[in-house]
Amino acid sequence: MDVFQALPPQKRNYMELLFRNCTEEVKYYMTLIDIEAEHTFIKAGTDCTHIFIILSGKVTGVEWPMHERSYPFKDFGPGDFFGEIECFAGLSQYRISIIASTPCRVLSIPASAYMEWMRMDVDALFLRTQENIHRLITQTAEARKYLFMEGKDRLMVHLIRKFEQRLPTPQVLELKQTRTQIAEEIGFSVKTLNRSIQKLEDMGLIRLQRGKILIPEEGYRAMKAHIEHHING
Incomplete structure (x- = not known):
């Protein structure tokens, strides 16, 4: 058809x-x-x-x-x-x-x-x-x-979803959500979310700009590979 x-x-x-x-x-x-x-x-x-x-x-x-x-x-x-x-x-x-x-x-x-x-x-x-x-x-x-993932991995899943929703694929995606909104969507406290954000920034997977999360394409690909290998593999 x-x-x-x-x-x-x-x-x-x-x-x-x-x-x-x-x-x-x-x-x-x-x-x-x-x-x-x-x-x-x-x-x-x-x-x-x-x-x-x-x-x-x-x-x-x-x-x-x-x-x-x-x-x-x-x-x-x-x-x-x-x-x-x-x-x-x-x-x-x-x-x-x-x-x-x-x-x-x-x-x-x-x-x-x-x-x-x-x-x-x-x-x-x-x-x-x-x-x-x-x-x-x-x-x-x-x-x-998902329920048994540690905090940073659950945050990765969230950020991967947000990146993949944006078409065409951006070189850098700025997440518009507030931290309270992100925490509610993932099921975290804001305190746990902030710790997870810090871990991903320390790993070089995301950047912070005026408190907003920036996801570069290379960071997205690294997070995607991590989840597929360590969680879904």
Whole structure:
């Protein structure tokens, strides 16, 4: 299908295999939507009426716990689905909010048409069940690793996410957040955050300018390599 041409080859092939027998209703009602950066296009607690598939750009998943403090927990990109797990689970409302980190193009499909297709197409249902189980297992493992990271490593993960959200890739990224905002997002006290910032500065991975964190591209790459080798390896 032409709508998937912008996806990376492996994901494009997956989508073409998935959609090869989709119903005419799905084809008729699917809609392309362009979304501006920083726009919340799925809000937790609202009715789960559509399935969304990211075709280009990056988005961030945001939890809204009981105390109403938001917690951005993961970035997603081309080929990722939203609203689908809620429908499979029989939930009537979205469980997380999704915010566009960059300008995005999204494919929207009415949830009723999507689920009717899944009930009729065994091959498509198997592909999506397999993918969703893999995603849930992977996210659980990532969350477990994150909880046991030391302070500087959790800060690295945060800074890597912020750097990768900025397109095109900057030579130096100045983080606009206050230290209180960073601490809340990571789940630190400000005192612990300040110690972690000092460690990364001493390691030459970041610079400080008038209290703001500057992330040079070489620092980003060094942090990325560290996390992949020592945490994910």
